[in-house]
Amino acid sequence: MSAPPLARLARDQYLSGDEPAATRSLTELIRDISDREVAGVAINRDVYSLNSLNGTVDLDGERFFFKFHAEEGEDDTIQEYYNAELLQAAGYPVDVPALANGEPGRQILLYRLRRDPRFSDLCRGLEVDGAAADTPEVREAVQAQRDLDAVSSARMRETLHSATAAELAAEPVNRLFRDRLFDPADDPAGTAVAGRVARFYRGKEHRLGGARTVILDDAEFFAARWVVNGVEYDRTVGELFDEALVALVPERYGPAAVIAHGDAHNANVWFERADDGRALLTQFDPAFAGRHVPALLAEVKTTFHNVFAHPFWLYEPAIATERYSASVSYADGRLVVDHDHDLGALRGAFLDTKAELIWRPLLADLHERGWLPADWRRLVRLALMCCPTLVHELRAGGPTGHTPVSAAIGWSIAVAAGAEPVAGDDVFTEFFAAVSPE
Incomplete structure (x- = not known):
């Protein structure tokens, strides 16, 4: 051979x-x-x-x-x-x-080779130091993000066009979402959830919690009803993956398309300075960019990773375990999680910027052209849920170093992103209310 x-x-x-x-x-x-x-x-x-x-x-x-x-x-x-x-x-x-x-x-x-830091590294430094919202460093970072989001919004809206289902389906950005839910070699039509879901989570033990750890088999875990920080959610992890496989297809989110990076989270962005000292952000690593990127998917990965997937719990679970706590209980099919993770000043400001400069004007344009699906919230929610659960194994004890604490936090955020509260509000319902054109 x-x-x-x-x-x-x-x-x-x-x-x-x-x-x-x-x-x-x-x-x-x-x-x-x-x-x-x-x-x-x-x-x-x-x-x-x-x-x-x-x-x-x-x-x-x-x-x-x-x-x-x-x-x-x-x-x-x-x-x-x-x-x-x-x-x-x-x-x-x-x-x-x-x-x-x-x-x-x-x-x-x-x-x-550049000597510029990635924007993610600069932001991490601010968060390690616990910078407050009104520090000059945080204000500069937020302004740099606003400037890039303003440019990205303008470019997406200028390139907004109608694409065929085949053009939308051919875009590599789909690999970040639905394509990771099944095995293309064995099941090219994507008729059953498998892929990374099976490889990461099926047939394995799921350990969640802090001082006391709840241990579930995969059947219990996939069927559990979640209650996170007092908010009950209407879908299980298994139901979310099943729904995403069916929903994240061009026939549901088309025909709106844009030219976009598709994966411009801050680890794919350089932080540099203009000659006058002004902070500038430059994208790189456009492996998932394209001419016909589905408009509803174009900023999902960026939004989740820049805002909800940090600080620390996705990429550096050991630090998350030191900084945050989570308590978990399980009875009668209900998984109750209480944790103290929050967005922090920087990520909260990034969320406001994404809502104001990216999502609200883009959704308004889609609505005006008649291209906004009636179930657009479900589609965006499901794509958001795919970001942390399919990028790598979000299971304690697996190869990515997750602990019961970081897994409890990560899955809680993923479920809150993809499911709907039975009653009340959370950061995701507030975000969708802020960007809705209806």
């Missing part, structure tokens, strides 16, 4: 724990595709890059940043190069790769 192509080989070697071998494979690949002297390949240990490998390399003494996707069944990272050009032509602030290779199994992109 012949050896796998070098990018795929490097991915497998790194994920198996053999970083030296992965480094050698990457050195050989980059030398082959660049025809330049290669030295100093270093793979980044990056909690945000859950489904890709990235790092730095010297080419003839010039330092570059490299990356390629390492997600199962996805070997088309080269499309990111063309997506970057598409976004640039549409007027988005985006970093375009300096070198790209698209051979199957050897896909890799190289960007000229």
